[in-house]
Amino acid sequence: MVAITIKDVAALAGVSVATASRVLSGSPATSPEARASVVAAAARLDYRPNAQARALRSTHTESIGLLVSDVRNPFFADLAHTVEQAALAAGYVTLLGNANERKEQQDRYLDTLISRRVDGIVLAPLGDGSGSIRSLIQRKIPTVFVDRTVDGVDVPSVTTDSETGIRQAVEHLAAAGHTRIGYISGPQAISTGRDRFAAFTRAVAEFGLSQDPELVYFGDFQAASGSLGVHALLELRQPPTALLAADSPMAVGAIAILHKRGMRIGRDVALIAFDDIEWFALLDPALSVISHSVEEMGRIAVKMLLEVIGGGTPESVVLPSELIIRASSAMPLAGAAGATGAPASVSPASVSPEFVSPAAGQSLRKN
């Protein structure tokens, strides 16, 4: 770790450090000769400016922080990817942190991002406005929330309107004759967990389905709780005939346990997941999902953050969600009144043909 400093460059180039600095940071007040020799010297020594020192003096770092709540959740992995690409295009490098759905870790990362003086932060927040989130606001560090919000904290955000998609899903299940829908909810400490649960509650009431509180299992947005949720719901005296999972990892956990119990998805039980993940369409039966655009969310979040950094105060954006019906929920409930009843007129938002076509519907052997 032998350090090569700007002094070495200046010495080799035969100029002062001030001139070397000017050349290296592209100040116009330099002569061609100085420029040439400094550039040559820097290249020859493979000089890398010390970002700490640079950031200490000037107050921007050309970097942003992105703190997601779980990298292993494909939704956030995709989000990380799009945010990073968008930021790169704008000349910023993205430091990615993983809160792992834990408040202490979120606080810890937030602290390091703050003390590393990133120019701005894109955050999928967790918990309430206490702890490091409060500091973030007080310090007026440019921040935008993504996917989630925090009550009482006034920060521009990009979120999804869960209401529409969930309403469509419930409507669709009701039309297929389901009256008892099991809901695997996210935690109520997270805005998306609350919003989606509220939307579900309203939809169930609206379509006259069972409001039995036992039909709701509160998970933590991670896979294991999806398994536990299915387990609990299927043990009920009157188990649900359809399941709705509030995010994709919980859906994965749900599918795993359904397999293990020998339940056939799409026949013995319908399943719909919030979040559209590439390979959900590859499952057999393909999984019906409530889809929303990660790419757009990431792109807009970066755009908004740049606005905040530039001193603006952008309006929050709410992106739409929509139901995509595939085979996991396409079949009417066996023996249900629904097949003959009025709800048959319900027309779902969108059906992607390739996933419910006879080709995909052909029988595949299962192990």
Next chain:
Amino acid sequence: MVAITIKDVAALAGVSVATASRVLSGSPATSPEARASVVAAAARLDYRPNAQARALRSTHTESIGLLVSDVRNPFFADLAHTVEQAALAAGYVTLLGNANERKEQQDRYLDTLISRRVDGIVLAPLGDGSGSIRSLIQRKIPTVFVDRTVDGVDVPSVTTDSETGIRQAVEHLAAAGHTRIGYISGPQAISTGRDRFAAFTRAVAEFGLSQDPELVYFGDFQAASGSLGVHALLELRQPPTALLAADSPMAVGAIAILHKRGMRIGRDVALIAFDDIEWFALLDPALSVISHSVEEMGRIAVKMLLEVIGGGTPESVVLPSELIIRASSAMPLAGAAGATGAPASVSPASVSPEFVSPAAGQSLRKN
């Protein structure tokens, strides 16, 4: 962004900055009274030390960099997670970068990590030893390679022994009567791409299977190329009866295109993927995989990096891989000589859906 510095804390506490610094960094040479008042002042002002300034003076930052080649690849997402947890346990915070399988992005991230003076770097390298990797070595920045290596660059690494798993997979397919295995390879510019391809070539020769070079498609480890690969392989005059994908995203791409073409995995064509991803077992048929432990890889990588930071020179570690047989490859090739291993010279071209017997095993119909 009003800055609260240690000066403010010292002033409020009524001590000098030197004393404040000592208290805040836990130096023993402080009096209880000083400690109390400084801590109180810091809390009251919500003081966060400026990491830049701190790192400028002391030469360590308590942070490591982790540069993965593709966050959206679940293998790397999992790796990121385990590395991050292991590092956190050791008191380091992890800055995650995503090279997106592109050398320029890798160089760019490496540069920023270097100039931010991380204490060490865990890198899944890309390309040859040129560019920023060279700088890394020259500067003697503690580094360990993970998953991949770079020829001619002497850095401790944690990798997987692809040979065993791939040999098992080929043996297994040969035993099932397959003679033409299509291989969807990774790029030859990446060590794992080369190693796995070489292992495949050797295994195919060893078991007397077709060495037709047309049976190999060179992809780029990303999903789209898996689709292209399947497409190309199935268009051959003599298409393969089994497919082996060198990583999981390409396997996903492969599955998608197989579905679209109406090919039934496990019956019309066998499929095995390198990398075990949680939900591969949830597919129907469940996917046979060559498995290796991400958790261990991440844990060991961090342990080795800490050793290097501490001045040691740990030995490189090679982790085992093993075949896990599931339904996607479990069925013997119809009309083949059988599972005894003697590969008969049955023309694979004769295999088409019509000839596949309704099958042993509990065949489940799908909706």
Next chain:
DNA sequence: CGTTTCCATGGAAACGATTCCACGGGATGC
């Protein structure tokens, strides 16, 4: 030709922390 303007340059201050060094006073040793 003399004065002003311009501009590349170097010296030095500043950023916010850590840390070396010197100092003073209380406790200790003889």
Next chain:
DNA sequence: GCATCCCGTGGAATCGTTTCCATGGAAACG
């Protein structure tokens, strides 16, 4: 009771860079 040691403390140097300010020489102008 005097010299020594220890220890908490403050002043100041330091890390590597940017940037303000002064300088001096060349160009431009009258």
